[in-house]
Amino acid sequence: MQSVKIGVLGLGTVGSGTVNVLNRNLKEITRRAGRGIEISRAADRDLSSEKNCNTDDITLTDNAMDIVNDPDIQVVVELIGGTGIAYDLVLQAIENGKHVVTANKALIATHGNELFAKAQENGVTIGFEAAVAGGIPIIKAMREGLAANRIEWLAGIINGTGNFILTEMRDKGRDFADVLAEAQALGYAEADPTFDVEGIDAAHKLTIMASIAFGIPLQFDKAYTEGISQISQDDVKFAAELGYRIKHLGIAKKTEHGVELRVHPTMIPHRRLIANVDGVMNAVLVQGDAVGPTLYYGAGAGSDATASAVVADIIDIVRTLTTDPENRVPHLAFQPDALTDTPILPISEVVTSYYLRVHTEDKPGVLADITGILSKQSISIEAILQKEPEKQGGIVPVIMLTQEVAEKNMDAAIAEIEALSTVNDKIMRIRMESLG
Numbered sequence: 040m041q042s043v044k045i046g047v048l049g050l051g052t053v054g055s056g057t058v059n060v061l062n063r064n065l066k067e068i069t070r071r072a073g074r075g076i077e078i079s080r081a082a083d084r085d086l087s088s089e090k091n092c093n094t095d096d097i098t099l100t101d102n103a104m105d106i107v108n109d110p111d112i113q114v115v116v117e118l119i120g121g122t123g124i125a126y127d128l129v130l131q132a133i134e135n136g137k138h139v140v141t142a143n144k145a146l147i148a149t150h151g152n153e154l155f156a157k158a159q160e161n162g163v164t165i166g167f168e169a170a171v172a173g174g175i176p177i178i179k180a181m182r183e184g185l186a187a188n189r190i191e192w193l194a195g196i197i198n199g200t201g202n203f204i205l206t207e208m209r210d211k212g213r214d215f216a217d218v219l220a221e222a223q224a225l226g227y228a229e230a231d232p233t234f235d236v237e238g239i240d241a242a243h244k245l246t247i248m249a250s251i252a253f254g255i256p257l258q259f260d261k262a263y264t265e266g267i268s269q270i271s272q273d274d275v276k277f278a279a280e281l282g283y284r285i286k287h288l289g290i291a292k293k294t295e296h297g298v299e300l301r302v303h304p305t306m307i308p309h310r311r312l313i314a315n316v317d318g319v320m321n322a323v324l325v326q327g328d329a330v331g332p333t334l335y336y337g338a339g340a341g342s343d344a345t346a347s348a349v350v351a352d353i354i355d356i357v358r359t360l361t362t363d364p365e366n367r368v369p370h371l372a373f374q375p376d377a378l379t380d381t382p383i384l385p386i387s388e389v390v391t392s393y394y395l396r397v398h399t400e401d402k403p404g405v406l407a408d409i410t411g412i413l414s415k416q417s418i419s420i421e422a423i424l425q426k427e428p429e430k431q432g433g434i435v436p437v438i439m440l441t442q443e444v445a446e447k448n449m450d451a452a453i454a455e456i457e458a459l460s461t462v463n464d465k466i467m468r469i470r471m472e473s474l475g
């Protein structure tokens with residue numbers, strides 16, 4: 040049987056990793072796929088720069104559309120990223136009847152509904168394992184391995200850069216900006232690193248996982264997204280004193296009123312396995328009704344690790360080239376006509392417990408005012424920690440852990456507390472999850 044011809048668009052970190060992994064493991068891969076796989080063409084906008092892979096047997100071009108329109112290419116591997124040119128190329132590839140493999144989480148999270156429908160119309164598959172949590176095969180695990188379950192919730196550390204920053208702040212007391220610069224130099228951060236630190240990248244990945252978990256259309260615009268840039272060294276320290284760690288989590292939860300879809304810094308008990316996932320590593324905890332909790336851990340970014348997922352998708356597609364499109368595993372795990380329109384809950388309706396850090400003046404009655412406001416909103420305090428007045432200005436940091444309350448009640452309480460003349464600064468709030 041003839042080799043399947045692949046065209047790779049983009050020879051950056053993931054593109055060069057894909058060439059390297061495929062070359063290095065070609066024998067094993069061919070034994071698995073049942074056919075030869077050949078990267079015959081590749082596109083890169085800058086052909087003059089040296090690539091981190093051997094391109095001797097690959098015909099190179101700086102015009103990616105040439106590859107998309109090449110009748111010899113059966114699978115287009117899009118590793119450019121973003122939703123501009125990558126969208127046009129993927130759409131054209133599908134319309135040309137080519138299968139697509141992509142690591143592009145932004146593209147799938149924001150245009151996936153349309154692209155999957157187009158792919159179905161054209162009898163082709165879009166593989167996107169590499170779009171979520173890099174090398175961790177979380178898409179396949181949820182879509183196939185957990186197919187017997189009603190998935191109740193999932194929570195993931197799904198941005199390596201953010202996790203690296205929080206870990207270094209905690210372990211080495213390093214500054215946020217300094218660690219971010221290192222993550223950029225190591226090639227982990229997005230082209231625009233605000234996507235990492237403000238949670239947008241994690242929200243893309245969470246949106247995709249939630250659809251697969253619950254059988255709902257992709258709804259990135261409804262995800263609540265909060266970054267880690269407001270987390271201070273003090274919060275990291277106080278969390279540790281109370282037996283918690285701060286992790287930037289993406290959480291998707293099915294409730295009787297709808298689906299929670301939220302990315303934010305989260306305090307979790309330090310003894311949880313996921314609380315100990317450090318550095319650039321990713322992990323996703325999935326709770327199925329039959330299987331119980333399952334945890335998937337691995338490298339969420341990086342050249343070879345992400346290429347591992349890209350190449351696995353290529354192999355999957357090669358294996359199914361001859362199968363009837365109707366009998367392939369559906370893109371979002373559920374049959375396209377069986378997706379439900381369960382609403383995504385606004386963050387104001389989400390119920391969690393909270394960590395609050397309030398900076399108050401060192402005066403009698405201040406604490407009573409604060410606890411009075413919390414009690415008016417039916418918010419119970421679980422623990423309270425009052426630190427020594429800070430040297431300058433006699434400001435006292437007061438740390439409170441609350442019991443569960445709806446976010447809208449907490450918003451009202453915070454607004455009232457911040458209006459007190461004895462309270463300085465904005466209140467820092469961190470949502471808490473037990474994940475048990």
Ligand code: HSE
Pocket residue numbers: 170172173197198199200201227228229235240339340341
């Ligand atoms: N910037 C992403 C991260 C890369 O840090 O996790 C992988 O999606």
